[in-house]
Amino acid sequence: MFEKGFMKKMKNQSNIILKSRFLRSLSPLQRYEFLQLCHRRKYKEGEYIYYQNDPGTGMYFIENGRVQLIVETTLDDPAKGELTYDLSPPESFGALSIGYELRRMSSARCLTDCILLGFFKPDFETLKKRHPEIAVKFLETVSTVAMKQLEKTTRKLAEVADTHTAFSLQFTTYYEDEEKEEI
Numbered sequence: 001m002f003e004k005g006f007m008k009k010m011k012n013q014s015n016i017i018l019k020s021r022f023l024r025s026l027s028p029l030q031r032y033e034f035l036q037l038c039h040r041r042k043y044k045e046g047e048y049i050y051y052q053n054d055p056g057t058g059m060y061f062i063e064n065g066r067v068q069l070i071v072e073t074t075l076d077d078p079a080k081g082e083l084t085y086d087l088s089p090p091e092s093f094g095a096l097s098i099g100y101e102l103r104r105m106s107s108a109r110c111l112t113d114c115i116l117l118g119f120f121k122p123d124f125e126t127l128k129k130r131h132p133e134i135a136v137k138f139l140e141t142v143s144t145v146a147m148k149q150l151e152k153t154t155r156k157l158a159e160v161a162d163t164h165t166a167f168s169l170q171f172t173t174y175y176e177d178e179e180k181e182e183i
Helices: 004-019 028-035 121-130 132-160 163-182
Strands: 039-043 048-050 058-064 067-072 082-087 107-110 114-120
Touching (some): 004 028, 004 058, 004 114, 028 132, 114 121, 121 132, 132 163
Antiparallel strands (some): 039 114, 048 107, 058 114, 067 082, 067 107
């Protein structure tokens, strides 16, 4: 009745719908609607999905395969090399590019042949029109992730530098950005 490949695809996508940490604030039906806007992409082992410092255009959910995020630190200190993080289904990556105009903080390379579901900025615009409630929940999740990262980073910076430096950097960045917008 159904092709073997079709059933495997449905199982993999169900895995994302039911187990994705990023989508857990959405109901199963909302997750399904969200994933209907995603684009299925196939990548080969060793292929790069994007590079560090590229403009962020969207996020990805891993349907099948393994992806490595690579942070090149050699620009700051050549002795440190690079940091890597390995991801597998149903993980996602690149979410901050949806809610914010950010450059990629890492490169993403396939460790195996991969099938990814891409969700891009135009898809988010469509989501806002079709399902505003899902779009709000999605953006709340992106904002929560960003705020947790900011909090952890500020606390860690306070440990290695000092509290004054950590928090003054946070505040001066805010006010500098505000002044640029006024110009």
